[in-house]
Amino acid sequence: MDKQKIKEQQQKILELVREFCSKKLDEDYFELSERLIQKLGRKRNVPFATGQPQVWAAATIHALGTINFLFDKSFEPYVSIDEINDFFGTTKSTTGNKSKQIRDLLKLDRWDKEFSTRRMSESNPFSNLVMVDGFIVSVDTLPEQYQLAVRQARAEGKDISFTTS
Known part of the structure; x- marks a missing residue:
C-alpha cells in the first residue's frame, strides 16, 4: 500500500x-x-x-x-x-x-x-518513587532540593536516580 x-x-x-x-x-x-x-x-x-x-x-x-x-x-x-x-x-x-x-x-x-x-498518569503508584543507591524510596523522604530535581526531570519526560557515594 x-x-x-x-x-x-x-x-x-x-x-x-x-x-x-x-x-x-x-x-x-x-x-x-x-x-x-x-x-x-x-x-x-x-x-x-x-x-x-x-x-x-x-x-x-x-x-x-x-x-x-x-x-x-x-x-x-x-x-x-x-x-x-x-x-x-x-x-x-x-x-x-x-x-x-x-x-x-x-x-x-x-x-x-x-x-x-x-x-492514570496522576494516579500512577510509581510516580512518587525514585531510585537511591539501588533502593526504591519515596520522593517525599528526600531533601527538598532532590525532590525538586525529581519533579523537574519528570516534567521534562526524563527519569532520574541518585547515588550518595
Missing part, C-alpha cells in the same frame, strides 16, 4: 475513533488514539494497511482501554468491550486480537508514559 492509501486509511480510522470518543468517551482518549494511530502509521509495516477501518478503530480504543482500565466500572470513563464492538460492528475475538497486536507492537502496558490518560 502506498503512502497516500495509508494516509486515507489512517484518516478513516481517526474519523471513526473521533465519533466514538465524542459519544462514549472524552477528548483525552481521542488525543491518545490519534497519537497511537499516527505512531502505527510510521511503522515500516503499517498494521492497518490491510483490514477494515472499523476493526482498527475498535482495536485502537480496546488497546488504550486495556492499559487505562477503561473496562473497570470503578473508573471514569467506563465503556464495556461489548459497547465498543456494537458501535463498530466488530467481534470480540477480532478486536481483541488486533488490540493485542497493537499493544505488542508498541510495547504498551499499564502506566505507559506516552499512552496513559491524564487520570
Whole structure:
C-alpha cells in the first residue's frame, strides 16, 4: 500500500475513533488514539494497511482501554468491550486480537508514559518513587532540593536516580 492509501486509511480510522470518543468517551482518549494511530502509521509495516477501518478503530480504543482500565466500572470513563464492538460492528475475538497486536507492537502496558490518560498518569503508584543507591524510596523522604530535581526531570519526560557515594 502506498503512502497516500495509508494516509486515507489512517484518516478513516481517526474519523471513526473521533465519533466514538465524542459519544462514549472524552477528548483525552481521542488525543491518545490519534497519537497511537499516527505512531502505527510510521511503522515500516503499517498494521492497518490491510483490514477494515472499523476493526482498527475498535482495536485502537480496546488497546488504550486495556492499559487505562477503561473496562473497570470503578473508573471514569467506563465503556464495556461489548459497547465498543456494537458501535463498530466488530467481534470480540477480532478486536481483541488486533488490540493485542497493537499493544505488542508498541510495547504498551499499564502506566505507559506516552499512552496513559491524564487520570492514570496522576494516579500512577510509581510516580512518587525514585531510585537511591539501588533502593526504591519515596520522593517525599528526600531533601527538598532532590525532590525538586525529581519533579523537574519528570516534567521534562526524563527519569532520574541518585547515588550518595
